[in-house]
Amino acid sequence: MSIPLGHYLILSGILFAIGLCGALTRKNAIIVLIAIEVMFNAGILNLIAFWHYKQFAVLTAQMFAIFAISIAAAESAVGLALVIAIYRHYRSVDVEEMKSLKG
Amino acid sequence: MKRLNAQRSTLNVRRSTFNELKERMEHLQQLARQQWLIPFFPLLAAAIQSLLKREQRKVSAGLAIGALSLSCFVALRAFWGTMGGGHGGEHHEVERAIWNFTWLKYGDNGSLDMGFILDPLTAGMAAMVAFVGLMIFINATGYMAEDENFTRFFCFMSLFAAAMLGLVVANNLLLFFICWELVGLCSYLLIGFWHFKPSASAAMKKAFITTRIGDIGFFLGVLTLYWQTGTLNLYDHGRGALEQADKLAQIGGWWIFSMAGLIAVLLFFGAMGKSAQFPLHVWLPDAMEGPTPVSALIHAATMVAAGVFMVGRMFPLFTAGAVGGSTPALDFMMWIGCFTAVFSATIAVGQFDIKRVLAYSTCSQLGYMVMALGAGGLVAGQFHLLTHAFFKALLFLGAGSVIIGTHHEQDMRKMGGLRKYMPITFACYMVGMLALSGVPPFAGFFSKDEVLLVTYHRSKLAWGLATFAAFLTAFYMTRQICMVFFGKWRGGEREQEHEKEHEEKHEHEEDGHGHGDHEPHEIPWNMWMPIAVLSVFAVVLGFFATPFIGGNLFHRYVAPEEHMPEGGTGTVMVLSIAVGALGILFGYLIYGRKPMEHADEPDPLAKPLGGLFTCLNRKWYIDELYEATIIRLTMACGVLFRLIDELVIDGILHTIVWLTKVISQFFHWVGDEFFINGGFDTACESVRDSGGLLSRLQNGRVQNYFRVLSIGAAVLLVLYFLKLNP
Numbered sequence: 001m002s003i004p005l006g007h008y009l010i011l012s013g014i015l016f017a018i019g020l021c022g023a024l025t026r027k028n029a030i031i032v033l034i035a036i037e038v039m040f041n042a043g044i045l046n047l048i049a050f051w052h053y054k055q056f057a058v059l060t061a062q063m064f065a066i067f068a069i070s071i072a073a074a075e076s077a078v079g080l081a082l083v084i085a086i087y088r089h090y091r092s093v094d095v096e097e098m099k100s101l102k103g
Numbered sequence: 104m105k106r107l108n109a110q111r112s113t114l115n116v117r118r119s120t121f122n123e124l125k126e127r128m129e130h131l132q133q134l135a136r137q138q139w140l141i142p143f144f145p146l147l148a149a150a151i152q153s154l155l156k157r158e159q160r161k162v163s164a165g166l167a168i169g170a171l172s173l174s175c176f177v178a179l180r181a182f183w184g185t186m187g188g189g190h191g192g193e194h195h196e197v198e199r200a201i202w203n204f205t206w207l208k209y210g211d212n213g214s215l216d217m218g219f220i221l222d223p224l225t226a227g228m229a230a231m232v233a234f235v236g237l238m239i240f241i242n243a244t245g246y247m248a249e250d251e252n253f254t255r256f257f258c259f260m261s262l263f264a265a266a267m268l269g270l271v272v273a274n275n276l277l278l279f280f281i282c283w284e285l286v287g288l289c290s291y292l293l294i295g296f297w298h299f300k301p302s303a304s305a306a307m308k309k310a311f312i313t314t315r316i317g318d319i320g321f322f323l324g325v326l327t328l329y330w331q332t333g334t335l336n337l338y339d340h341g342r343g344a345l346e347q348a349d350k351l352a353q354i355g356g357w358w359i360f361s362m363a364g365l366i367a368v369l370l371f372f373g374a375m376g377k378s379a380q381f382p383l384h385v386w387l388p389d390a391m392e393g394p395t396p397v398s399a400l401i402h403a404a405t406m407v408a409a410g411v412f413m414v415g416r417m418f419p420l421f422t423a424g425a426v427g428g429s430t431p432a433l434d435f436m437m438w439i440g441c442f443t444a445v446f447s448a449t450i451a452v453g454q455f456d457i458k459r460v461l462a463y464s465t466c467s468q469l470g471y472m473v474m475a476l477g478a479g480g481l482v483a484g485q486f487h488l489l490t491h492a493f494f495k496a497l498l499f500l501g502a503g504s505v506i507i508g509t510h511h512e513q514d515m516r517k518m519g520g521l522r523k524y525m526p527i528t529f530a531c532y533m534v535g536m537l538a539l540s541g542v543p544p545f546a547g548f549f550s551k552d553e554v555l556l557v558t559y560h561r562s563k564l565a566w567g568l569a570t571f572a573a574f575l576t577a578f579y580m581t582r583q584i585c586m587v588f589f590g591k592w593r594g595g596e597r598e599q600e601h602e603k604e605h606e607e608k609h610e611h612e613e614d615g616h617g618h619g620d621h622e623p624h625e626i627p628w629n630m631w632m633p634i635a636v637l638s639v640f641a642v643v644l645g646f647f648a649t650p651f652i653g654g655n656l657f658h659r660y661v662a663p664e665e666h667m668p669e670g671g672t673g674t675v676m677v678l679s680i681a682v683g684a685l686g687i688l689f690g691y692l693i694y695g696r697k698p699m700e701h702a703d704e705p706d707p708l709a710k711p712l713g714g715l716f717t718c719l720n721r722k723w724y725i726d727e728l729y730e731a732t733i734i735r736l737t738m739a740c741g742v743l744f745r746l747i748d749e750l751v752i753d754g755i756l757h758t759i760v761w762l763t764k765v766i767s768q769f770f771h772w773v774g775d776e777f778f779i780n781g782g783f784d785t786a787c788e789s790v791r792d793s794g795g796l797l798s799r800l801q802n803g804r805v806q807n808y809f810r811v812l813s814i815g816a817a818v819l820l821v822l823y824f825l826k827l828n829p
Contacts, residue, residue: 024810032806099803 008049015042029083029093033076040072128200131221134184135200138219140177141229142269142282144170145261152258163254164244167261171240174268175233182230185223197222201274201338216336220274224485228412229271231489235404235496236264238633242500243396245630246507256296256394263289267405271412276325276335276344279413283321283373286406287314293401294393306389313386317376324369328420331362337416345419352424363423364432370417371436378410378469381443385725387466391458395503398458403465403499404492411472415485418476428479429561437477437558441565444470446723448575452582452708453719456513457502460583463722464539465495467572471554474569480557487554490546490644494538497637501532504630505587508623515583519590519699524623527631529588534638536584538645540577541683548679549645556675566675574682581690590698592623 015038022035044065051061087093148170152163185198203218240260247256266285273279288311295307329335331351332344339346348363356365374380379387390402401407414421414436421432447466454460468491475484506513508525522529538547551573559566625631693707709716718724800811 020813024806024813095806096804098805 005049005053008045008052012042012046012049015039015045027094027096029086029095029098030080032095033079033083036079037072037076040068044068044072128198131184131198131200132202134181135202135219135221137177138181138202138221138225138229138272141174141181141233141272142265144173144177144265145268146265149258149261149265152254152261155254155258157251157254160253163257164240167257167264168237168240168244170261171233171237171264174264175230175237178226178229178233178268181221182226185221185226199338201340203274203336203339206277215277216275216334216339217278218274218336218339219272220338221272224412224415225271227485227489229268231492232264232267232271232405235492235637236267236400238637239396239400239404239496239500240264242399242503242630242633243394245627246396246503247394250394252296256293259289259292259296260396260400263293263401263406267409270409274337276328276337279416280322280325283377283409283413284318286401286409287311287318287377290314290390290401290406293397294390296393296397300392302389303392306386306392310386310390313383314376317372317374317383320369320372321374321376324366324373327362327366327369331366345417348419348423351420359431361424361430363420364430367417367420367423367430367432368435370420371414371432371439374410374414374473375439376410377413378407378473379443379466380410380439380470380473381446382725384443384447384466385729388459388462388722391456391462395458395499395506398462399496399499399503402462403495407465407469408472408488408492411469411476411484411488414473414476415481415488418481421476422479425479433477433479435477437474437561437565440470440473440475440477441558441568442470443467444474444572445568445575446470448572448579450719450722451579452575453706453716453721455515455706455720457505457515457518457583457587458499458513460515460579461495461498461502464498464576464579467576468495468539471551471569471572474565475554475557478557478561478565480553483550483553483557487550490538490550490641493637493644494535494545494547494641497531497634497641498535498539500630500634500637501528501535504528504626504634505532505623507626507630510623515586516699516704517593518587518623520588520592521623522588524592525625527625528634531631531634531638532588533584534641536580538641540580540687541573541679542577542687543680544642544645546641546643546645548683552676552679555679556672559675570678570682573679574686577683577686578690581687582694585690585694585698589695591700593699593701 019035019037019039019042022038023032026032026035047061047068048065055061083093086098090097145167148166152166155163199220199222201218201220203216205214206217207215209215240257243256243260247253250256263286266282266289270279270282270286273282291307291311294310295303297303298307325335328344331354332347334342334344336343337345351363351366352361354362356362360368376383387402387407391398393402421436422430424430425433444467447463447470451460451463451467454463468487472484472487472491475487504525505518505521505528508521508528509518512518534545538545541548541551543549555566555569555573558569697707699707706716712719721727
């Protein structure tokens with residue numbers, strides 16, 4: 001018995017929606033980061049699901065996924081470092097207060 | 104057989120003379136091609152001198168004298184080359200060599216030529232100008248020795264010599280006119296050489312403007328000639344302007360003048376200005392404000408003679424179409440000359456300035472030359488020009504010596520007794536005076552006699568007047584000699600007053616030739632040497648036009664085709680000698696027998712002549728007359744034109760300006776303010792507003808951006824599905 005492709009895609013969609021909701025609504029910068037990671041992983045899951053049902057013979061998608069995961073790790077490290085730097089500067093991690101990019 | 108031989112031998116003789124003539128013409132041609140060198144050397148010198156520093160006095164004088172010596176050499180060589188013509192017996196043609204070249208091309212086949220000429224007239228004049236000029240240059244090194252602008256002086260003098268020599272050798276009216284104006288310019292510069300004197304700067308302007316009035320006529324003449332003949336070359340192997348004179352005489356000109364006569368009269372206006380003929384003579388006496396060598400060179404020997412020379416050069420135009428040896432143009436010229444001769448001579452009697460006497464005498468003598476030319480006597484006019492140049496230059500240089508010797512005194516009343524102090528100057532001055540007075544055997548006698556003779560044959564009245572002028576000439580020259588050289592030294596009176604002052608001044612001065620004592624002194628050698636040379640010429644030059652050696656050499660040399668009238672020689676000569684002697688006698692009786700005792704004594708003539716003498720002294724009030732008429736008229740015209748300018752022209756202009764302002768104001772309000780500014784401002788405001796509106800989107804909240812992004816993505820997604828499933 002095998003799980004059809006649709007289920008994977010629905011899971012991926014739910015994960016992405018959860019991540020998006022988190023990124024759009026939460027005020028804490030760290031939570032926003034976590035939400036972005038969730039969306040990332042939704043994307044990767046999508047990728048792997050498509051690979052599994054369409055292009056099983058080649059390993060390109062797997063390599064892509066591994067790349068994406070490692071880059072996401074690096075990205076979150078950089079993101080956290082930025083959040084720490086912002087915290088040191090503003091004494092806060094509230095994204096609503098960070099308005100210095102205003103035009 | 105014998106006859107045949109004889110024929111052959113005559114044929115051989117003819118052939119040999121023919122070959123000789125051909126060789127001679129080739130030689131002349133070669134000389135003509137070198138004529139340009141004559142003005143070139145002084146021109147080059149002037150160019151170099153203009154770059155010299157003020158301290159390089161010796162270089163400047165050396166250059167001027169060196170360059171003019173070279174010119175003099177070339178001119179004398181050309182002169183020598185033209186002599187000895189006349190193989191063809193009594194009435195041979197004048198030998199004339201020319202060298203023309205194209206100077207400037209314009210259009211398809213138009214061109215302006217330049218050219219140089221070598222004929223007896225030019226050769227004699229060039230030799231005279233270069234030689235007299237050289238003598239005057241040498242004299243000027245002494246006269247100007249203490250002037251601080253010595254270098255500039257010689258630069259101008261060299262430029263003048265170049266222009267004058269260029270004028271003499273020109274075979275083209277354009278070149279002639281350029282040089283003609285250049286000598287005028289140099290005259291202007293040199294009269295005003297001491298421009299810090301107000302009188303000198305006024306005199307320079309007067310000279311320039313007065314001669315310019317004549318030059319307008321001259322220029323019109325040149326233009327008319329060009330219009331009629333299409334060439335400005337004087338001689339050009341049959342195509343030259345002067346060679347077409349007879350053709351021009353057939354064309355009607357204006358009033359009594361034929362076309363040739365009209366051109367001639369227009370050209371003569373130029374000569375009236377340059378040669379100081381009445382009524383344009385007024386500038387010449389004032390020109391005496393310049394340094395004395397300038398007066399000698401420019402205003403006695405050369406430039407003022409340029410007018411006479413020009414008439415001589417253009418003589419074919421004057422004589423073209425002559426009826427009985429006379430044309431209206433010639434008559435006009437003769438009467439102008441005659442009147443000037445008498446008129447100026449009377450003024451000279453009443454003058455006290457040593458140089459002004461000579462200036463009026465120059466006017467008078469130029470009148471003689473013009474009169475001779477007007478009577479058809481080209482030879483007589485040109486000969487008087489040459490001799491006069493020598494003895495008048497001599498007199499001016501003598502006057503310059505007197506002025507230097509008496510420490511810059513020009514008033515004859517404050518001189519006297521200089522015979523003892525300046526013997527060399529006195530001797531030379533006497534020679535000049537006797538020559539000018541027409542005492543045989545000095546040069547002036549012969550030339551003046553020729554002038555009187557040709558006039559005698561044309562008009563007895565003119566001859567009578569000219570003879571009277573000769574009497575006046577002898578009289579005023581004797582008066583001058585008596586006042587300056589005889590009697591006792593009267594200059595001391597003035598000096599005694601300032602004696603103390605002077606002594607104080609001179610104590611500290613290094614003094615070369617005894618300024619310390621107030622007595623006059625003899626001049627240095629470099630000043631009297633040229634004067635002495637000139638006086639030799641003033642004695643011997645006359646013999647070239649006498650029947651004594653070879654039957655009037657000068658006549659055969661300059662114009663062999665000119666017919667010399669017969670008869671009357673004795674009458675004219677005897678009368679001329681008689682009036683000369685009478686003039687000297689009267690002069691001696693009035694001024695010499697009982698010389699003036701004090702400088703402030705009135706002139707012995709003042710009492711018997713009364714108002715007439717004042718009239719003479721004030722130069723017949725000609726200056727005042729011009730002041731009252733022409734200058735006043737010009738001023739009135741000026742005021743009138745200013746009024747017209749202010750009322751009419753300015754009125755029109757102001758109306759136009761006002762209208763323009765109104766129209767522009769209208770456009771300012773309607774167009775600019777309303778449309779342009781309004782539109783522009785609105786556009787700007789809307790841009791600013793929309794910018795402000797849009798800038799609200801960029802509020803710096805990253806989450807906001809993200810929200811917008813998400814909504815956008817969602818919208819795109821919906822659109823995608825809608826398109827996928829319609």
